[in-house]
Amino acid sequence: MNERMRSRYGRRMRHRSRSVAVSIALWIAALPLVYLAIESVLELLGAAPLWQEPLQVIETVTGTQALRFGVAAAAVVIGLVLLVLAFAPGRLGRHELADERMLVVVDDDVLAGALSRAAASTAGLQRDRASTSVGRRRADVSLRPTSGFAVSKDDVDRATERELERLAVSPSIRARSRVESAGVVGR
Amino acid sequence: MTAGRVTLSTRAIERTFGALAAEELGVPASSSSVDLHDERGSLAVSVSAPVALGRGTVLEAAQAARQRVLTDGPALTGAAIANARIRVRSLHDVEPRRVR
Amino acid sequence: MTRSNRILNRLALVLLALLALTAAAFILRPEVERFVLEPLGLVVPSLGLAEAGTVLPIALIVLAVVVVIVALAVTVTRGRGADGTALDQEGVSVDAGLLEGLLRRELDGEDEVLHLRLRAFRARGRVLLAEVQVRRGADLANVHRRVSAAVATADEQLGEALPLVTHITTGLRTRFAGSTRTH
Numbered sequence: 001m002n003e004r005m006r007s008r009y010g011r012r013m014r015h016r017s018r019s020v021a022v023s024i025a026l027w028i029a030a031l032p033l034v035y036l037a038i039e040s041v042l043e044l045l046g047a048a049p050l051w052q053e054p055l056q057v058i059e060t061v062t063g064t065q066a067l068r069f070g071v072a073a074a075a076v077v078i079g080l081v082l083l084v085l086a087f088a089p090g091r092l093g094r095h096e097l098a099d100e101r102m103l104v105v106v107d108d109d110v111l112a113g114a115l116s117r118a119a120a121s122t123a124g125l126q127r128d129r130a131s132t133s134v135g136r137r138r139a140d141v142s143l144r145p146t147s148g149f150a151v152s153k154d155d156v157d158r159a160t161e162r163e164l165e166r167l168a169v170s171p172s173i174r175a176r177s178r179v180e181s182a183g184v185v186g187r
Numbered sequence: 188m189t190a191g192r193v194t195l196s197t198r199a200i201e202r203t204f205g206a207l208a209a210e211e212l213g214v215p216a217s218s219s220s221v222d223l224h225d226e227r228g229s230l231a232v233s234v235s236a237p238v239a240l241g242r243g244t245v246l247e248a249a250q251a252a253r254q255r256v257l258t259d260g261p262a263l264t265g266a267a268i269a270n271a272r273i274r275v276r277s278l279h280d281v282e283p284r285r286v287r
Numbered sequence: 288m289t290r291s292n293r294i295l296n297r298l299a300l301v302l303l304a305l306l307a308l309t310a311a312a313f314i315l316r317p318e319v320e321r322f323v324l325e326p327l328g329l330v331v332p333s334l335g336l337a338e339a340g341t342v343l344p345i346a347l348i349v350l351a352v353v354v355v356i357v358a359l360a361v362t363v364t365r366g367r368g369a370d371g372t373a374l375d376q377e378g379v380s381v382d383a384g385l386l387e388g389l390l391r392r393e394l395d396g397e398d399e400v401l402h403l404r405l406r407a408f409r410a411r412g413r414v415l416l417a418e419v420q421v422r423r424g425a426d427l428a429n430v431h432r433r434v435s436a437a438v439a440t441a442d443e444q445l446g447e448a449l450p451l452v453t454h455i456t457t458g459l460r461t462r463f464a465g466s467t468r469t470h
Binding site: 020 | 293296297299300301303304305306307308310311313314315316341343344345347348350351352354355357358361362365410412414421423424425426427428431434435438439442448450451452453454455456457
């Protein structure tokens, strides 16, 4: 797997495909057009229209006050949503891990689980006392200590940093930990 | 029928090719399946079979199976082979099944 | 990891957006003329739909047919590209299922790995996608190491190192980028 393939597939894996949006948008565009086409066929055949002849449909829609603002507003909203979909990055919550042989892509919840694990084991806590949220560039680790036993935030920070270094995550992440003030009595 | 000439049934030819390939892939002949097509009057053979590990790499075994069909196939069946393809489907169970 | 052309998708969305906005502008033509075009000193000639005769219905039919054909083509071909063949060269082809078997054998007994699925895609050259489903809170570095070792063994057994993407997941739907809180 060469560098070009690696970066191409990495991009593909970390971004959502827009193909669903494209097909939905096309069908939305097709619906009014199909209706107008049916009226057009009826007109050419000299048959009675389902509702109105195509030209009249257009005149009714552009001529009736309530209708024209409603339809125009709907069209503007659809247009703006499509523009956002076209230009928004559409990023998925995933990161890459360094690997010589292959491209490794990890979902952010797996990464968060790994950081929680490292933090909890350093603090000597059960795994469920650590929770982590992973964003694109940073991870927030939060720990609920056991009442009466202090947790060293520095140790936890070091442990999560070490874990991130070991994994060589890209885009790189900085982890920040927080020890909650309220603890839990018992183990 | 011409005297001194044996005509094999299509089924027999298929079995022969399947057995040749299966032997090189290290699997029972019955696990292979063979498709025959015409290629300008000669045979185009495609064999599909699993592979057993332990005789070189999978690609080497598959290549050996293909060569075997190409060289021994015509000798055994009298059919002219234009082309042979091997499709390795899956991994053959190597460990004997444990009795429970 | 499908074949769909992602630049084309963006382009299609922009075109459809422009179409929708143009339709809105057409419907609100008097307002657009008064508040936008006239202050800019622009004059747009009337389309003359009323005088078009049979041209309008024919144009509408053609347009509808074209859009429906494109929509059908996009919907039907969406997400294509997985074909189950991991490699095809010199008269020999290997199914993705074989490599999946090799990797599964190597990862057998690794209790943090719940499931492995391997699919082969044709996306400008062949590429394999291994989906490795892990237990929640798995030791990621360990999983990565074990998968790497399994891949190295499988490469040796196959006799070639094919382009491979490994996706490590918990099997839950991947959310859009943003924080997800995990224990």
